[in-house]
Amino acid sequence: MVAPGALLAEGDYEAGFNVYHDGEKLYASMVGLADLRNGAVSVIPLRGCYLPQPGDVVIGKVVECISTAWMLDIRSPYQGVLFASEFLSKPLNPLREEARRFLDVGEMVIANVIAFDRTRNPSLSTKDHGLGKIQRGTVIDVDFTRVPRIIGKKGSMISMLKKESGAQIFVGQNGRVWISGKTRDDEAVVAEAIRKIEAEAHTNGLTDRIREFLLSNRR
Amino acid sequence: MDKSTVTKLISDDGIRCDGRKVDEIRPIKFQLGVLKNTDGSAYVEWGRTKILVGVMGPRESHPKHLALADRARIDAFYRMASFSVEEWKSPAPSRREVELSKVIREALQPAVFVEYFPRTSIDIFIEVLQADGSTRCASISAASLALVDAGIPMRDLVSSIAVGKVEGKLVLDVQDKEDKAGESDMPMAYMPTKNAVTLLQMDGQITYEEFQQSMEMLKKGCLEVYKKQREAIESHFKVVEPASEEA
Missing domain, CATH: 2.40.50.100 (RNA polymerase II/Efflux pump adaptor protein, barrel-sandwich hybrid domain)
Incomplete structure (x- = not known):
């Protein structure tokens, strides 16, 4: 160290x-x-904040609606910008429609970072498979430096989590995790398992311990 | 606080009023990660001086017109609690607090890679809970640990200590009583692995020879502080074991 x-x-x-x-x-x-x-x-x-990289998939929370764009908190020093043209399939006319009808403050979005160079805020896009507004499930914040551990070597941890819990899980590069299970309880168990990974990252045999934890807590 | 009257601050055999030798520092204890709502924090007990430091950022700069296009803006807010000194201190910011905020900011700035986070700001909040001399040195040393805890990239830690002249003798790590009665006070902040001085102040009068001798004492003292800082970092992150499964 x-x-x-x-x-x-x-x-x-x-x-x-x-x-x-x-x-x-x-x-x-x-x-x-x-x-x-x-x-x-x-x-x-072991500590640090998230800096966007083009190509990263992140989970953002809408903090502001501007006429044709949304500002997203992506747990970084820089807020993400999601233009209406990158979110909707058709252009948005701010005179006829309000941006917040499509996406309101507080809602969560899975988006792709398309450009960022620190001189301007990162541009986001949802024009890809699996991206867009989050409609259900739970989103939890985790320490950004623990993201590689939650995914695991070649995705070993995340695929084990998905398999043992039966929930849909998506880990944003910015340290937010979306969990969508059959019930709230399922989601809570997965969230607790992820908290455990966060606390015990960098210890040996973690994947097996988390598997045991999930099995013993499954209802 | 010890309110007994001491007629002499240094005895004939070179022992100071609190039992220390002239080149001995006070017991120092650093602790990282003590606050939950900050990005990084540190607490220090430096003899009877007690200081709490919280760091927020890098985050979006507010007000926006103060943001710098090519680097992060660092701001330090040094504040003494009303109960931190023997006499009640007015809660209004004093001239001294404003000056120390500036001095602390400038002592830390060379260590931080500010150019990594243009247009953002890093705020360092320093709350002096109990003051017994060397608060700026303790603040700088603790703030550099809070910056480490916040995960802000830095060239080195900043360690700081003061040398004073009391009754004609140079003494390391000046406490309040010695500072007030002494002839001079000279705080220094230092990046140990870079061998670079980031702050050097002096008031009072000393000779050139004494200045040279003070510099030696200051470097030695800073290295002792640095050792304590390293220990605090190691004990805070010690739960960490070698990562064999790291992705």
């Missing part, structure tokens, strides 16, 4: 995520676990 400023490597190494160069030396810039892969040193963060 390393803290910011910790010397990680010297010489012929590449700087990966959360690592910076100072001359020949590589230092950590975040608190996390140092990781060496293919000659690149990176730090897997």
Whole structure:
């Protein structure tokens, strides 16, 4: 485990995520676990905020309706912009129709990040399979740094969760999870399992422990 | 608080009024992640000085016209509680608090990769609960831990300590009594692995030789503070084991 400023490597190494160069030396810039892969040193963060990347699928919460767009909270320093043309199949005429008739403040949307470069707010789109307004189920917020753990290696954790609970689960890259089960109780059990993953991330044999937890709590 | 009258602040055999040697720091205890509604937080007990720091951000800058196009804006809000000093302190922000807010912000700014988050702001709230000297040093050291806890990328931790001149002798880690009676006070903030000074202030009068000697003492003191900071980080994240299943 390393803290910011910790010397990680010297010489012929590449700087990966959360690592910076100072001359020949590589230092950590975040608190996390140092990781060496293919000659690149990176730090897997234990804390941090979500920065959008084009191609990420995120879960956003509508916080503002503007005439032809919605502003979405995506748990990032930057609010996402969802233009009406990226959400509806037809153009929206703000003189005839109100944006909030289609999507109101507080509603949740699964969307794709189409562009982001930090000079402007990230643009979102729902024009793809499986994206759009969330109609049912539960959405929970999780620590963004735990997202890879909830998905697991090659999706091992998430596919186990889906299989054992029978619920539909979608993990947004921004640290929001949508769970849609047969009953509220089913969703609550999955939510509790995800909380457990969040708390016990970075421990060995977690997938098996979570499976046992789901089986013993299933009603 | 100890209100006994001390006639001499340093005894003939070099022991200070609280039993410390001239180059000895007070017991320091840092703790991370103490607040729930902030993005990062830290608490420090530095002798009898007690300070709570909360960090919010990076988040959208408000008011928007203050946002910087190429980097994050850092703001520090240093505040002393009314009960933090022996005499009641007026809750209105004093000139001193405004100045210390600025000084603390400028001591931390070089350590933070502000250019990673353009147009956002990072707010550092510092609440002094009990003051017994060196509050700016304790605030800077604790705030850098709160920034780590918030997951904000940084070049290094910032460690800080002060050297004072009391009864003709240089003493490390000045407490309130020594600060008030002493001839000079010189706080420094320092990035230990970079060997870079981010804050150096002085009031009072010292000679050039004393200044050089103070710098040595300050670096040594900062490294001791740095060690405590590292320990606090390690104990806060110690639940973490090697990640063999990491995706």
